[in-house]
Amino acid sequence: MTQNTKYALALIIATCASGMAQAHTTEGVAGGLESGILHPIMGLDHLVAMVAVGLWGAQLGRPLIYALPVAFPLMMVVGGLLGVADLGVPAAEVGIAASAVVLGLLITLALRLRTALAVAIVAAFAIFHGYAHGQELPEAASQISYGIGFVISTGLLHAAGIVIGLLNDWKPIGPWLVRSCGGIVALVGLYYLAGALGFA
């Protein structure tokens, strides 16, 4: 692992260390921003899927290492708008869990897809994640701060995934470590998928 990678990891971890964990209904701007930042982190299904986006992008290299972390937040906002408007995205929790399963499998199998297809897969799953965030947005103390919070948090989770994905260059065991991380993501996704489908 290069020195820069270590520093990047340290910075990502420090930046992700948001303020004290408080009740969801903290007042004002602080409450909205804090709730927004914490929402993707407190949900393990959200967290692993967003890290997986960065991880997959790093595994695939340019241009997807940049395209995927751009596509996901943009489409997540679209999903957020659907959530705010309560337009009803069917089986959102199933979609979120499935995103972790699919992305985890793609990383584990190290499948190289066409750029457009990879972006389309990530964009489609982002809608489910955004819908879940958007459903809680109207209850946030400061809606815009909540929105900024979950976009920032999502981006940082993608960045964390990219940094972990840099292990791919650490031959010979790096690629296997990355694929193992994908396996973990898929297993977590399976757990949540089973729960969402009523099997657990």
Added chain:
Amino acid sequence: MGSLLLSDSTISPALLVLLKTIAKSIAAVLVFSLAAQPAYAHLVGVEFGDFYAGALHIVSAPEHLAILFGVALLAAFHPREVSRWILLGVLVGLVAGVVLAAFTPLEIPLESAMAITLILAGILGVVARPMPAFALVVMGGVIAMVHGFVNAASARTVDVDWLLYGGGIVAAGTVLIILFIAAVATLAEAASWIRITARALSSWISAIGLLYLAVSLIA
């Protein structure tokens, strides 16, 4: 242990390693101490004076910081002889916005206006096409004018000294944009991937703007 002792007024290699380790540890503590703490009030009480109330009004709201950062991301990747002109545009724009809010009855949909400036700055940052200085000045000035108006308009119902409050807004906004541009431009010289990261961040800023616009229209 003997190698750690100073000898002949020179620092031994082992002591140098120890000092570097200590320095890195201090740096790590400082980095972790940057973990942001929540701002508990959108409009800080005027106990600190109207100037600081105006200055802190920008700092205490993430959407205001996001717009300034978006403008900085756009400006930082232009040549310095071009991008420095945006500072003039931002300064003039902030002053104009504050004056319009303080001394005219002009009313605008504040949230929608902020959202549109976020979307505009974000899209321009994503596209990342070189712009002439004049265009940068105008773009920066218009965005800053909306920004200054929105910040000042929040104090219309409060008894403030507009010279101080507006001065705080203008000062904080100008200083922040200078720092943001300097930070991004410096990082861009150090690492080639900063440029593409800036375009990704700009896309997130436009996404935030889109969300803001939708919420302001739906709510």
